[in-house]
Amino acid sequence: MTKPTVALAADHAGFELKDLLRDELKSAGYPILDLGTNSSQSVDYPDFGRKLAEAVANGEAALGVVVCGTGIGISIAANRVPGCRAALCHDTTTARLARQHNDANVLALGARTTGVETAKDCLKTFLETAFEGGRHARRVAKLGAPA
Ligand code: RB5
Numbered sequence: 731m732t733k734p735t736v737a738l739a740a741d742h743a744g745f746e747l748k749d750l751l752r753d754e755l756k757s758a759g760y761p762i763l764d765l766g767t768n769s770s771q772s773v774d775y776p777d778f779g780r781k782l783a784e785a786v787a788n789g790e791a792a793l794g795v796v797v798c799g800t801g802i803g804i805s806i807a808a809n810r811v812p813g814c815r816a817a818l819c820h821d822t823t824t825a826r827l828a829r830q831h832n833d834a835n836v837l838a839l840g841a842r843t844t845g846v847e848t849a850k851d852c853l854k855t856f857l858e859t860a861f862e863g864g865r866h867a868r869r870v871a872k873l874g875a876p877a
Contacts, residue, residue: 734792736857737763739782740841741775741804744797747841751795751853760857763791779807779816786835787813794836795853805838815873820844825852829859833870 736755740748745767752764765781767773775798786794794816798804801818808816816836817828820843828834837856839849861870 733758733760734857735761735763735790737765737782737785737791737794738796739765739778739794739804740767740797741778741799742767742770742772743799744775744801744804744839744841745769747839747846747849748795748797750846751797751839751849754850754853775804776807779804780811783808783811783814783816783836787811792835793857796836796838797841799840799842801838801840801843805836808836808838812874815870819852819856821848822851822855825855826859829856830862831866831869832873833861833866 738748738752752762755762763785779796782794782796785791796804796808805816805818808814814836815832815834816838817832817834818838819825819828
């Protein structure tokens with residue numbers, strides 16, 4: 731089965747975890763869209779959150795992963811783009827429910843708050859869990875309604 735393209739973006743606090751997850755995804759056969767950043771030089775997380783959310787919203791990638799120090803700033807930035815549903819996850823339970831109930835299309839992680847093995851588990855769970863639809867579809871549709 732064809733695997734979905736996964737976009738990744740991070741700020742300077744998240745780029746190492748982003749690169750590690752990118753390599754995991756590559757090994758697992760996912761097509762990758764790496765939107766940076768690619769060094770520890772200081773950058774602004776809103777720029778990378780927005781870039782990634784636009785790539786997911788316009789269909790360049792089916793799913794995305796954003797990483798900053800906490801995952802908070804970059805997920806806030808991503809969620810400002812219509813069509814992006816970024817979920818900050820800390821464990822496999824939140825990663826699973828983000829897909830099952832919220833149809834999240836972007837996984838947000840904190841490189842300074844979440845360990846590498848937990849982050850890898852979150853990513854695997856996020857990618858392998860389907861949206862449940864049903865009553866959740868009505869609620870997710872409301873998320874996309876104009877404010
Ligand atoms: C950068 O130092 C840090 O503020 C950023 O990575 C993130 O944690 C913001 O939410």
